[in-house]
Amino acid sequence: MTHGAHDDTGGARTALPTPSHTVGPFYGHALPFPGGEDIAPLGHPDGITVHGYVLDGAGRPLPDALLEVWGPDPRGAVPAVDGSMRRDPARGGHLGRNGVEFTGFGRIQTDADGHWYVRTLRPGARGRHAPYLSVCVFARGLLVHLFTRIHLPDDPAALAADPLLSRLDADRRDTLIAVAEGRAAYRFDIRLQGEGETVFLEFQ
Amino acid sequence: MTDAPTQADIDREIAAAHAAYQRRTADGAPVEHHPRRDYAPYRSSALRHPLRPPVTIDVSRDPELVELSSPAFGDRDVTDVDNDLTRQHTGEPIGERITVSGRLLDRDGRPVTGQLVEIWQANAAGRYAHRREQHDAPLDPHFTGVGRTLTDAEGTYRFTTVRPGPYPWRNHLNAWRPAHIHFSVFGTAFTQRLVTQMYFPHDPLFPHDPILQSVTDDAARQRLVAAYDHNLSVPEFSLGYRWDIVLDGPRATWTEEGR
Numbered sequence: 151m152t153h154g155a156h157d158d159t160g161g162a163r164t165a166l167p168t169p170s171h172t173v174g175p176f177y178g179h180a181l182p183f184p185g186g187e188d189i190a191p192l193g194h195p196d197g198i199t200v201h202g203y204v205l206d207g208a209g210r211p212l213p214d215a216l217l218e219v220w221g222p223d224p225r226g227a228v229p230a231v232d233g234s235m236r237r238d239p240a241r242g243g244h245l246g247r248n249g250v251e252f253t254g255f256g257r258i259q260t261d262a263d264g265h266w267y268v269r270t271l272r273p274g275a276r277g278r279h280a281p282y283l284s285v286c287v288f289a290r291g292l293l294v295h296l297f298t299r300i301h302l303p304d305d306p307a308a309l310a311a312d313p314l315l316s317r318l319d320a321d322r323r324d325t326l327i328a329v330a331e332g333r334a335a336y337r338f339d340i341r342l343q344g345e346g347e348t349v350f351l352e353f354q
Numbered sequence: 355m356t357d358a359p360t361q362a363d364i365d366r367e368i369a370a371a372h373a374a375y376q377r378r379t380a381d382g383a384p385v386e387h388h389p390r391r392d393y394a395p396y397r398s399s400a401l402r403h404p405l406r407p408p409v410t411i412d413v414s415r416d417p418e419l420v421e422l423s424s425p426a427f428g429d430r431d432v433t434d435v436d437n438d439l440t441r442q443h444t445g446e447p448i449g450e451r452i453t454v455s456g457r458l459l460d461r462d463g464r465p466v467t468g469q470l471v472e473i474w475q476a477n478a479a480g481r482y483a484h485r486r487e488q489h490d491a492p493l494d495p496h497f498t499g500v501g502r503t504l505t506d507a508e509g510t511y512r513f514t515t516v517r518p519g520p521y522p523w524r525n526h527l528n529a530w531r532p533a534h535i536h537f538s539v540f541g542t543a544f545t546q547r548l549v550t551q552m553y554f555p556h557d558p559l560f561p562h563d564p565i566l567q568s569v570t571d572d573a574a575r576q577r578l579v580a581a582y583d584h585n586l587s588v589p590e591f592s593l594g595y596r597w598d599i600v601l602d603g604p605r606a607t608w609t610e611e612g613r
């Protein structure tokens with residue numbers, strides 16, 4: 151995210167980017183939407199639950215972090231369907247998802263204990279990659295959002311062959327792999343700083 | 355030692371961070387368009403920024419990356435009046451009515467069409483309609499301060515709202531945020547995701563605000579300030595501000611079918 155004006159692609163890149171700012175503390179009535187954490191269509195057999203905490207450098211959970219989760223369907227296809235936050239034209243409020251279509255996108259605010267969860271579909275593999283959910287982390291105090299990935303632990307061969315995971319030391323690599331808790335539930339904590347700090351990604 | 359820092363303390367830290375950035379660029383370091391996450395004058399950042407450098411991913415080697423696609427939003431997600439914050443209640447909000455409009459562009463200057471733009475802001479008195487808000491300025495029963503829209507075929511967005519007031523916060527003693535509108539925008543790739551704030555021209559609070567000043571590059575910081583645009587002003591109704599948004603981060607170089 152720190153491109154100069156003449157760096158990549160050799161193309162024009164003439165427009166200079168708008169700087170990022172923190173979401174601050176008051177996004178709560180604007181960005182979260184009802185059912186944001188329930189991406190999976192109801193009763194889908196490939197549904198999974200991922201949950202955990204977002205923790206600061208002192209190990210304290212953040213009650214005011216916002217996560218966005220974006221992932222492919224179980225076949226590895228990226229959804230192109232809208233309707234994550236369907237609005238009601240009559241009342242102006244949110245209708246929520248229609249319970250059938252899979253949009254792949256969710257937005258979750260950590261609760262007062264710093265806990266979050268998402269119910270989505272088990273992501274399928276794309277290209278050479280082990281399957282993963284992309285995560286974007288926002289918080290008061292965080293001037294530029296952070297990207298990370300949630301991998302599921304079920305296919306060790308796919309994880310071993312993954313182009314990103316195979317570049318990392320074992321302890322760092324493990325911060326990107328959720329822990330199975332049985333019954334299609336997984337634990338994934340995000341540590342913003344210090345001991346066990348989550349691997350965050352920069353795309354160029 | 356536990357006393358809150360004064361504005362003078364924060365001003366000194368802001369000046370030191372500016373000077374450090376100028377030394378870096380004078381020594382040939384690249385322009386920094388975004389804040390550093392460890393910007394100390396913004397106290398809340400202290401325990402919330404990674405200490406390790408991010409792991410870099412070269413997207414040109416991998417067109418299959420999930421992050422090179424973006425969530426879809428459409429007419430089901432946004433209703434027609436969601437971009438008019440003055441019409442969400444039975445009465446009219448108090449304050450100076452404004453029209454805020456601009457274009458959403460990528461680094462090549464190409465418009466980003468049909469994507470979601472969300473805003474939130476304080477009311478004219480500087481108070482958010484949020485339960486955790488502690489500032490005792492009056493709430494306005496006719497103003498929630500939340501809006502959303504989709505960019506049109508030229509990448510243009512447009513909101514009708516009232517000009518937000520500045521408000522105090524507790525970063526340091528006598529800390530005041532310049533008036534601003536929070537923006538959340540999506541690009542054609544998740545890598546282009548941006549949350550930021552738009553400011554109003556000539557605000558005397560600019561030099562004292564550690565959030566705005568966290569953008570240490572003078573030209574980059576100026577890009578967060580809207581321009582008054584008389585052509586956008588609506589006769590007998592509102593004053594116009596123009597603010598274009600340019601998304602950073604790589605996008606896919608191919609066009610996805612049907613998007």
Ligand SMILES: [Fe+3]
Nearest residue numbers: 174176534536
């Ligand atoms: Fe604010």
